[in-house]
Amino acid sequence: MSNKVTLNSIWFALITLFIFSCSESTSKSNNFVSVDEYVETATGVTLNFSDLGNSKLLLTTPKLVKSTDENKSLLMECPLGMKLTFYDSLKNIESILISDYGKLFAKKQILKVKENVQFFNYKNDTLFADELVIDFAKDSIYSEKSVIFSNEEGRIKGKKLKANSNFTYFEMTDISESHVNYDL
Numbered sequence: 001m002s003n004k005v006t007l008n009s010i011w012f013a014l015i016t017l018f019i020f021s022c023s024e025s026t027s028k029s030n031n032f033v034s035v036d037e038y039v040e041t042a043t044g045v046t047l048n049f050s051d052l053g054n055s056k057l058l059l060t061t062p063k064l065v066k067s068t069d070e071n072k073s074l075l076m077e078c079p080l081g082m083k084l085t086f087y088d089s090l091k092n093i094e095s096i097l098i099s100d101y102g103k104l105f106a107k108k109q110i111l112k113v114k115e116n117v118q119f120f121n122y123k124n125d126t127l128f129a130d131e132l133v134i135d136f137a138k139d140s141i142y143s144e145k146s147v148i149f150s151n152e153e154g155r156i157k158g159k160k161l162k163a164n165s166n167f168t169y170f171e172m173t174d175i176s177e178s179h180v181n182y183d184l
Contacts, residue, residue: 040066058085061102074106082113086165095121095165097134109137125151125167132161139165147172154180 045064049057061078069075082102086094100115114131119141130145143161149172150156157177163170 042066056087058087059083071107073108076104076106078102084111093122095119099132110135121167123151125149127161127163127167129161134165141165141170154178 042064043062045059045061047057047059049059059082061080061082063078063080065077065079067075067077078099079101081100082098084097084102086096088094097113097117097119099113099117102111102113104111111134112131113134117129117132118126119129119132120126127141127147127149129143129147131143132147133142134140135142141161141163144159146157146159147161148155148157149161149167149170155178156172156175158172159174159176161170161172
């Protein structure tokens with residue numbers, strides 16, 4: 001239960017800080033920010049999100065586009081790629097997510113990433129995917145597309161992935177390929 005509370009706190013901090021920090025972080029690095037009635041664009045963005053003074057997430061992206069949907073819900077898009085670093089309570093890197101495209105749906109607490117997605121944790125468990133959906137509220141990762149999970153014990157390729165954010169639990173169906181490392 002405390003994991004869910006912590007993730008919800010991180011999520012709230014992420015959204016709140018993003019809303020107020022986009023133009024501030026860009027002004028420090030002399031980056032371009034443009035604003036029209038519905039869209040705000042920033043380049044060279046690095047955002048550090050914390051919970052009670054502890055770093056939890058670090059987002060870096062060459063371009064960030066902030067807008068709202070028809071329901072006035074906040075959308076944040078990284079059309080040129082993104083790197084999201086997750087930290088544990090001791091400020092150690094817990095996991096890293098890299099993709100060529102990302103879109104955050106603030107109200108739903110969902111991040112959709114696609115194209116050359118790599119998600120790896122501190123144990124070097126790695127997930128390669130065409131597309132992932134990360135549900136921060138449920139601490140879950142989903143995919144209906146091709147994924148490859150790899151660690152020191154082997155590799156498995158399939159579709160229809162469901163996992164938690166640090167890969168201590170995952171299910172994959174439609175297995176098309178697997179390899180076990182017997183030399184352990």
